[in-house]
Amino acid sequence: xxxxxxxxxxxxxxxxxxxxxxxxxxxxxxxxxxxxxxxxxxxxxxxxxxxxxxxxxxxxxxxxxxxxxxxxxxxxxxxxxxxxxxxxxxxxxxxxxxxxxxxxxxxxxxxxxxxxxxxx
Amino acid sequence: xxxxxxxxxxxxxxxxxxxxxxxxxxxxxxxxxxxxxxxxxxxxxxxxxxxxxxxxxxxxxxxxxxxxxxxxxxxxxxxxxxxxxxxxxxxxxxxxxxxxxxxxxxxxxxxxxxxxxxxxxxxxxxxxxxxxxxxxxxxxxxxxxxxxxxxxxxxxxxxxxxxxxxxxxxxxxxxxxxxxxxxxxxxxxxxxxxxxxxxxxxxxxxxxxxxxxxxxxxxxxxxxxxxxxxxxxx
Numbered sequence: 122x123x124x125x126x127x128x129x130x131x132x133x134x135x136x137x138x139x140x141x142x143x144x145x146x147x148x149x150x151x152x153x154x155x156x157x158x159x160x161x162x163x164x165x166x167x168x169x170x171x172x173x174x175x176x177x178x179x180x181x182x183x184x185x186x187x188x189x190x191x192x193x194x195x196x197x198x199x200x201x202x203x204x205x206x207x208x209x210x211x212x213x214x215x216x217x218x219x220x221x222x223x224x225x226x227x228x229x230x231x232x233x234x235x236x237x238x239x240x241x
Numbered sequence: 242x243x244x245x246x247x248x249x250x251x252x253x254x255x256x257x258x259x260x261x262x263x264x265x266x267x268x269x270x271x272x273x274x275x276x277x278x279x280x281x282x283x284x285x286x287x288x289x290x291x292x293x294x295x296x297x298x299x300x301x302x303x304x305x306x307x308x309x310x311x312x313x314x315x316x317x318x319x320x321x322x323x324x325x326x327x328x329x330x331x332x333x334x335x336x337x338x339x340x341x342x343x344x345x346x347x348x349x350x351x352x353x354x355x356x357x358x359x360x361x362x363x364x365x366x367x368x369x370x371x372x373x374x375x376x377x378x379x380x381x382x383x384x385x386x387x388x389x390x391x392x393x394x395x396x397x398x399x400x401x402x403x404x405x406x407x408x409x410x411x412x413x414x415x416x417x418x419x420x421x422x423x424x425x426x427x428x429x430x431x432x433x434x435x436x437x438x439x440x441x442x443x444x445x446x447x448x449x450x451x452x453x454x455x456x457x458x459x460x461x462x463x464x465x466x467x468x469x470x471x472x473x474x475x
Contacts, residue, residue, distance in 0.1 A: 129253040130244035136257020143262045151259050165245065174399045176244055184247055 149198075150191045153205050153212075157186040160212040163219040170226045186212075265341055299419050313334075329386035329456045330354035333377045337415035338423060338444060340366075345441035355439050357398045358404055360391045362438055365393070366431055373425040377415040377453050381406045382458040401458055419447040 143151050161183040168174040190208040197204025270422065272280065325331050342358055367385060370378055380384040383400040391400050398405045416422040419440040426432075426444050 124242050125245040125249040128248075132250035132253020132255075133257045135255075136254040137261065140261065141258050143258060145262070148259065148262045150256040151262065153257050155252070155259055158248070158255060162245075162248055162252060165248070179248075180244055180383075187265065 149205060150194050153190045153194050153208050156209060156212045156216075157190040158183065160216050160219075161186050163216055163223070167219045167222050170223060194197075223227045262328055269361055324454070328460060329377065329384050330460070333384075333453040334450060335415040336419045336447065336449050337375075337377075337413060338419060338426070338447060339451060340412040340414065340426075340445070341443040342408060342410040342412065342435065343441045345436060345444065350439070351398070356407065357396075358408075358410060359441060360393050360398050360439065362434060363391050363398065363400070365434060366412065366442075369426075369429060369431045370412075370422070373416075373417045373422045373429075373473075374418055375414045375422060379413045379453040381412075382412045382454050384454055386456045388460065389456075401456070407417050411451050413451050415451055415453060423447050 160181070164182070165174065165179045168179070190205075190212070193208050194205035197206075324333075326333070344355060346354075362460075363380060367378060376470075380391075380400050383389075383403055389401050391398070393399075414422065423444065423446070432442050
């Protein structure tokens with residue numbers, strides 16, 4: 122349970138220490154990639170909680186979503202349409218849905234545990 | 242779990258990079274007047290040093306140029322300049338004539354109006370001038386060089402790929418013996434040829450200085466190659 126959190130912190134520290142900067146014109150792509158990554162991560166947690174977690178789906182979804190989002194943004198820049206908004210919208214909606222599902226699962230678990238403790 | 246960790250690490254890294262990209266370095270200038278003065282002094286010293294360096298380099302350059310003027314390269318440079326002059330890449334100045342081409346119509350003329358000079362006529366004029374000893378020619382401020390093309394492109398006469406200006410056109414000629422060129426032109430048939438095309442060629446009196454512009458295009462040398470000397474001669 123703690124391993125992913127530690128990984129997150131390690132990644133953050135690594136990123137801050139390397140002092141890497143993306144040129145301004147590419148920061149759009151990075152932000153959308155971050156969003157896609159978040160979406161996949163939350164989706165993975167939800168699947169884990171619903172016991173439908175599949176490793177290959179998770180890993181492939183992670184990279185595929187990032188690449189798709191970035192290429193959509195790229196296409197949007199070249200077509201002159203803010204296509205990255207489509208990615209932001211899709212990922213945002215999915216993010217909220219997944220978080221809601223996770224919340225409900227946790228809530229029911231918590232309620233169950235409380236009822237059990239009340240019975241005892 | 243391992244995969245989750247991997248993914249979260251990547252996300253963390255991406256977040257950190259994004260964060261650093263977005264974050265503007267906010268550094269306020271909090272120096273007081275004395276620190277500012279100190280910094281200003283430093284910069285002034287730096288400027289002074291740089292100026293000294295520039296002077297030093299300029300002196301060096303100057304001395305190199307001096308050396309050069311007494312060396313072999315000067316001779317080569319002179320040769321190059323002479324060749325450029327011969328090729329028509331430099332402005333030419335000298336004694337010569339100015340011919341003016343104007344439209345000419347008899348009083349009772351009915352017919353088409355010529356607005357340009359035909360390339361055939363111009364070529365003939367150039368040939369004639371060369372025959373009479375012209376050294377440099379410029380038609381409507383276009384210098385005639387060895388590879389100059391005078392041709393008709395869709396009804397427009399072009400010299401050196403540039404359209405001729407509208408009439409009247411000035412043809413400037415430099416010659417060694419201006420008087421002879423002038424006399425030859427006076428009795429030449431070329432004036433009649435111009436009249437036939439409703440153009441009048443006026444030949445000015447010999448002038449002491451006529452200035453010809455340089456050829457402005459690129460001279461392409463296609464079928465010539467520099468011969469590499471096998472042994473360097475000293």
